[in-house]
Amino acid sequence: MATLAGGSGTSVRLKAGQRLRLTNTYGTQVVDTWCLPARDPSEYLSVEHTRRMLGRLFPRQGDDLFSNRRNPLLHIDRDTSNCRHDMLLACCDPWLYQYYKCAPGHANCHDNFLMALAADGIVASHVPNPVNFWMNVPVEDNDNIALRVPDSKPGDHLMIRALTDVIVVMSACPMDITPVNGADRKPRDVDYEIVNRDE
Amino acid sequence: MATLAGGSGTSVRLKAGQRLRLTNTYGTQVVDTWCLPARDPSEYLSVEHTRRMLGRLFPRQGDDLFSNRRNPLLHIDRDTSNCRHDMLLACCDPWLYQYYKCAPGHANCHDNFLMALAADGIVASHVPNPVNFWMNVPVEDNDNIALRVPDSKPGDHLMIRALTDVIVVMSACPMDITPVNGADRKPRDVDYEIVNRDE
Numbered sequence A, B: 001m002a003t004l005a006g007g008s009g010t011s012v013r014l015k016a017g018q019r020l021r022l023t024n025t026y027g028t029q030v031v032d033t034w035c036l037p038a039r040d041p042s043e044y045l046s047v048e049h050t051r052r053m054l055g056r057l058f059p060r061q062g063d064d065l066f067s068n069r070r071n072p073l074l075h076i077d078r079d080t081s082n083c084r085h086d087m088l089l090a091c092c093d094p095w096l097y098q099y100y101k102c103a104p105g106h107a108n109c110h111d112n113f114l115m116a117l118a119a120d121g122i123v124a125s126h127v128p129n130p131v132n133f134w135m136n137v138p139v140e141d142n143d144n145i146a147l148r149v150p151d152s153k154p155g156d157h158l159m160i161r162a163l164t165d166v167i168v169v170m171s172a173c174p175m176d177i178t179p180v181n182g183a184d185r186k187p188r189d190v191d192y193e194i195v196n197r198d199e
Helices: A047-054 A094-099 A109-119 B047-054 B094-099 B109-119
Strands: A002-004 A009-014 A019-024 A031-037 A064-066 A072-079 A131-133 A156-162 A166-172 A190-195 B002-004 B009-014 B019-024 B031-037 B064-066 B072-079 B131-133 B156-162 B166-172 B190-195
Touching (some): A002 A009, A009 A109, A009 A190, A019 A031, A031 A072, A031 A109, A047 A064, A109 A166, A156 A166, A166 A190, B002 B009, B009 B019, B009 B109, B019 B031, B031 B072, B031 B109, B047 B064, B072 B166
Antiparallel strands (some): A002 A190, A009 A166, A019 A156, A019 A190, A031 A166, A064 A072, B019 B156, B019 B190, B031 B131, B031 B166, B064 B072, B072 B156
């Protein structure tokens, strides 16, 4: 098992059929997650295509997550949290922290994505809208959106299966201004592990 | 005034302060719309950033539309339709028509975007999720989405103001499988005009 430090990002490669167990160790951490097929990293997990294919705003256990070419890349085998996962909002980026008047250089998911891919030799053409696991952004009155503290519990985990050979990028979101990572606004570590068969 | 043929795309350049009047001549046509700042076409109107900045899923009269660097690019000065405009779904693309088992070569908004920019000398790195003006994709039960016939009326128009020098790409959506362009599933012409002052 590996630990992803709160506020940082990394990438893992999964072969088709392998699973990623992603554990929300402290129960309050949002994990921005992207996926690219290893065969062609210009294809990417696209939330705007996934919404269309699912007919829903929020992904859940049993769902496929689709690429911008409408190929299923990942399948959510298990979700012990049964929580809302956000696919509506862009990841945090240097311009968001600038908007919040933070000093330059604040860690952010946008740069975590680019750095994690660069470490794997990949130059991304853009930063797609990620799936923000455990990010609690409900829709109200079928239009308004809100930023809420997570509903997940310590130890909740997702089991995510690769449907083709993929690169998965994760960022334990560094957001410390809004309460999306808990009421105390403190990014925390999460754990992950690649598993080869159902456990 | 110019006419954009049903199913086709084009681009226009607006100087800061200029407005685009976009008219839904027959009342049933969805217009997928993108915007890039002229100074740097790697920046783009981002619906996932716009949702975050508006706190809503659906844009309306009086709203700014924001870029992936959280800059306001466009302002909706007027919307005579008072209709829902979709920002949740990817544009139609070759893979969607393949999914619907159409013959290869079906016109699509994805290729219309790339061709309109190429005609202006710009090679896009990817196709962003557009604003789909007049596309009637309501959210129900704060989660489910549906594809409906438009609520707009013949002659409804939008007046969209450029907040900086921009390139606007429009595609009169060629979709003829689902009823998003009317119950008869027939893409139709729309009209547009660049205006220099309020009229």
